[in-house]
Amino acid sequence: MAKYGFIGSGLMGNPMAMNLIKAGHQLTVYNRDAAKCKNLVEAGATQVSTPLEVVAAADVTYCMVSDPEAAMAVCFSPHGVIQGVGSGKGYVDMSTVDPQTAEKIGISIQARGGEYLEAPVSGTVQPARDGQLVIMAAGDESLMKRAQAGFDAMGKKTVFLGEIGAASSMKLTVNMMMGSMITALSEGLTLAEASGLKGEDLLDILAAGALACPMFQGKGSAMLANNFTANFPLKHLQKDLRLAVQLGDHHRVPLANAAVSNEVAKRACQIGLENDDMCAIVQALRPPQA
C-alpha cells in the first residue's frame, strides 16, 4: 500500500483521514491546530508539524482545508507542500477552491516534477464519516491509479473530469445549485408557514413527487425544528455561491438565481448566522421574532 499523507483535520478532513486509516493505510497527518489530530494519532497515524513533513513522508498527500486562501497557504507558505514536492510525489487537493487557485497550485506542483489532482467532494459531515462522498477529480490522470485506493476509502463514487480546473468548476456548479435549492426550500417553508400551512405537509408532498431529494428532507426537517447546528456552515455556502457567480462572470453566463441566493445568504450572515448550518438561511426570510 502506498504511504499516504493528510493535511487538514477539520469538520470534513478529520473523518476523511480516519477512513484512510481504517482502510489500512499508513497515514502521516498535519493540522494547524495540532489538537485536532489526536483521534487520528490514537488510531495509528503519525503526526508532524508542517505540511512539508507530510509530503516528505508520503507518496500521495491529500489535503482538505476550508477555502482558497487556506489551500494556497498550505501549498506555498514556508515549510509548505511545494517545498517537498519532486518526482514521484503526488498531491491531491480536495478543498473547494476556484479554478484559478487550483491552476496556480497544480501548475506549481507539476513544475517541480510532482503529479497533481484537484479532487473536491460533494457531501458533508455524515457522508464524510460514512465514506460516502462523491469525488470529482481532474488533473494528472496518471495520479488516479495511486490515489484511487484513498478515494475508495473516502467515497462512494469518483468521476474523472479532465484538465485542472474541471473539478473545481464542477464542484462550484453543484454547490451553486445547492445554494439555490436551499434558498428555494427556505422560500417554500416560509411561504407555507405564512399561508397557515404546516411545513411538515409541504415536506411530505415534496417527498412524494418529482422534486424529492435527500437535502429537502434533511435540511427541511432541521429548519422546522429550528435546529441550526452546523454541518456545513452558512459562510462556506456563501463562499461557494460567490465563487460560482465569479465563474459565471468568467464565462459570461448570467446566473440570476444563484446571484440572488448569494445575496440572501449574505443577509443571513449579516444578521449573525454565518457559523450556523447553511439551513439557517431560512431565518433571513422568516419574520423577525417578536
Place this chain on the structure above:
Amino acid sequence: MAKYGFIGSGLMGNPMAMNLIKAGHQLTVYNRDAAKCKNLVEAGATQVSTPLEVVAAADVTYCMVSDPEAAMAVCFSPHGVIQGVGSGKGYVDMSTVDPQTAEKIGISIQARGGEYLEAPVSGTVQPARDGQLVIMAAGDESLMKRAQAGFDAMGKKTVFLGEIGAASSMKLTVNMMMGSMITALSEGLTLAEASGLKGEDLLDILAAGALACPMFQGKGSAMLANNFTANFPLKHLQKDLRLAVQLGDHHRVPLANAAVSNEVAKRACQIGLENDDMCAIVQALRPPQA
C-alpha cells in the same frame, strides 16, 4: 359507485378522466373543444355539451382546466357549473388556481348547498396517465368520502390540508419551488457547458448526492438533448411563479429566488418558447445560436 363527472379534457384532464373510467366509474364528460373527448367516449363515457349538464348528471364532478380564468368561466358562465349545484352535489376543482379564485368558486358552490373541494395536483402528463399524481385537497372534509375513490384512481397520495385556500396555496408553493429548481438546473447546465464540462457528468454527480431528484434526471436529460416537447408548458410554469409571487405579496413574504426565476421564465416566453416544455427555460441562459 357514485356517478362522476369530469370537465376539461386537455393534456392533464384527459388521462385523469380515463383513469376514472378504467376504475369502473360511470363518467359524464365535457370539454370546450368537443373532439378532445373522443377517446373517453370510446372508453364508455357520456359526453354532454355544457358544464351544467355534467353537474346535473353526476353526484361528484371533477374539473381540470388550465388557469384561474378558465376555472371561473367553467363555474360562472351561462350553463356553467354553478347553475346545476344544489344539495347533494359535490364539486372538486383540480385546476391550479390562486387561493382567491378557489375561495370565490368554493363559497358560491357552498352557498347553493353543494360541497366543494379544491384539489390541485403535483405531477405532469406521465404521472397523470399512470394514476400517480399527488393530490392536495382542502375545503369540505365531508366531500372527501365521496371523492376519495376518484382520487385513488387518479393519484398515489392524497393529503387533506384544511380550509379552502390551503390546497391552492400549497400547490403554488410546490410549483414555485419547481420553478426555482428548474432555473437552478438551467444555470448549472449552462455554467457547466460554458466551463468546458459535460452536462452528463453534472447530472451524474447530482444523481449520486443529496440533490438527487427525479426532475433533475428527467428535465436535465431533455435539456441536454434539446428536447423541448411540451409535458408542462413553460407558460403554465410562469403563471404559477407569478401566482406564487403574488401569494408571497399577500402574506408579506420576500421571495427573491422565485421572483427572479419568474423573470427568467418571462424572458424565455418573450423569445418564443412559451408553448414548449418548461425545460426550454434553459434557452434563455444559453448563448444565442450562431
Place this chain on the structure above:
Amino acid sequence: MAKYGFIGSGLMGNPMAMNLIKAGHQLTVYNRDAAKCKNLVEAGATQVSTPLEVVAAADVTYCMVSDPEAAMAVCFSPHGVIQGVGSGKGYVDMSTVDPQTAEKIGISIQARGGEYLEAPVSGTVQPARDGQLVIMAAGDESLMKRAQAGFDAMGKKTVFLGEIGAASSMKLTVNMMMGSMITALSEGLTLAEASGLKGEDLLDILAAGALACPMFQGKGSAMLANNFTANFPLKHLQKDLRLAVQLGDHHRVPLANAAVSNEVAKRACQIGLENDDMCAIVQALRPPQA
C-alpha cells in the same frame, strides 16, 4: 368656469383639491372619512356624503384615492360615481391603478355617455401642495379641454398619452423605476456605511455627477437622518412595484431589477415598516440594531 368635483381627501387628494379651490373653481367634495374635508369646506368647497352627489353637482369630477380597489369602489358601489354619469359628465380618475382597472372604469363611464380620463400623477405630497405635479392623461381627448384648467391648478406639466391604459401603464413604469432607484440608493448608502465611508460624501458625489436627481438628495438625506415620516408610504411603493411586475408579465417583458426591488420592499413591509415612508426600505438592508 366649469363646476368641478373632487373625490378623495387623503395625503394627496386634499392638497390637490385645495389647489382647485385656490384657483377659483367652485368645488364639491367627498371623502369616506368626512372629517378630512374640513379644511376644504373652510376654504369654500361644498361637502356631500356620496360620490354620486359629487358627480351630480359637477361638470368634471376628479378622483384621487389610494389603489385599484378603492377606485373601483368609488365608481361602482351603491351611490357610486357610475350612478351619476351621463351625457355631459366628465370623470378624471387620478388614482394610481393598473391598466385593467382603468379600462373597467373608463369603459363603464363611456357606456353611460360620459367622458373619461385616467390621469395619474408623478410627485408626492410637497409637489401636490405646490401645484407642481406631473400629470399623465389618457382616454377621451375631448375631455382634456374641460379638465385642463384643473390640471393647470394642480400640476406643472400635463402629457396626453393616448388610449385608456396608456397613462396607468406610464405611471406604473415611472414608479417601477422609482422603486428600483430607491433600492439602489439604499444599497449605495448601506455599502458606504459598511465600508467606513460617510453617507453625506456619497450624496455629495452623486449630486455632482450624471446620477444627480432630486430624489437622491431628498430621500438620501432622510435615510441618513433615520427620518421615515411618511410622504409616500412604503406599502404604496410596494403595490406599484407589484403592479409593474404584473404589467411586465402581461407584455412578456423580463424585469429582474424591479422584481427584486419588489421583494426587498416586501421584506421591509414584513419587518413592520409598511406605513413608514418609502425610504424606510433602507432598513431592510442595514444590519439589525444591536
Place this chain on the structure above:
Amino acid sequence: MAKYGFIGSGLMGNPMAMNLIKAGHQLTVYNRDAAKCKNLVEAGATQVSTPLEVVAAADVTYCMVSDPEAAMAVCFSPHGVIQGVGSGKGYVDMSTVDPQTAEKIGISIQARGGEYLEAPVSGTVQPARDGQLVIMAAGDESLMKRAQAGFDAMGKKTVFLGEIGAASSMKLTVNMMMGSMITALSEGLTLAEASGLKGEDLLDILAAGALACPMFQGKGSAMLANNFTANFPLKHLQKDLRLAVQLGDHHRVPLANAAVSNEVAKRACQIGLENDDMCAIVQALRPPQA
C-alpha cells in the same frame, strides 16, 4: 509648477492628460500603445517608453488605466512605477480598482518612501474632455497639495475621503448605483415600448420629476436611437458591478439589486455587446429582432 507625469492614454486618460497640458503643466507621458500619445506630444508632452521613466521625470505621476490587472502591471512590472519611487515622488492612481488592489499598490509606494493617492473619477469621456470630472481621493493627505493643481485641471470637484481604500470603495459604490440605474432605465423603456407607449414620453416625464438626472436623458436618448457607440464600454460597467458585489460580500451587505443588474449586464456581454456602450444593456431586455 510641479512636473507631472501621466500613464495611460486611452479613452479617458488621453483627454485627462490633455487638460494637464492645457493648464500649463510640463507633462511626461507613457502608453502601452505608443501611437495613442501622438496628440499629447504634439501639444507639448514628452513621451517615454516605460512607466519607470515617467516616474523618474515627474514629481507627481498620474495613472489612468482600465482595470485592476492593468493598474498592478503598470506598478509592479519590470520597468514599472515601483522601480522609480522614492522620497519626494508622488503617485496618483486614478484607475477604477477594487480596494484590495489600491491597498497593494499604495502600501508598496509608501514602503519605498513615496506618497500615494488613489483617485478614481466619476464621469466619462465628455466630462473628461471638458475637465468636469468628479474626483474621489484617499491615501496620503499630504500629497493632495501637490496633486490638487492637476485635479483642478481635470475635474470640477475633488473630495478627500480618508485612508487608502475609501476612494475605490466610494467609486465602486457610485458605479454600482449607475449599473442599477441604467438597468432600471432599460426596464422602463422596454416596458413602455411593449405597452405601446413612446419612449420619448417616458424620458419627458422623467425629466420633469424627482427622478430627473443627466444620465437618463443622455443614455435614454441613445437607447431610443439604438446608438451604442462606446462612451463607457459595457464590459467596464459589468466589471464595476462585479467588484461592487464583491465589496458587499466583504462587508456582508446584501445587494440584490446590484447583483441582478450584474447578471443582466453579463447577459448583454454574452450576446456580443461587451464593447458597445453601457446603454446597450437594454438589448438584453428587448425582444430579439425578427
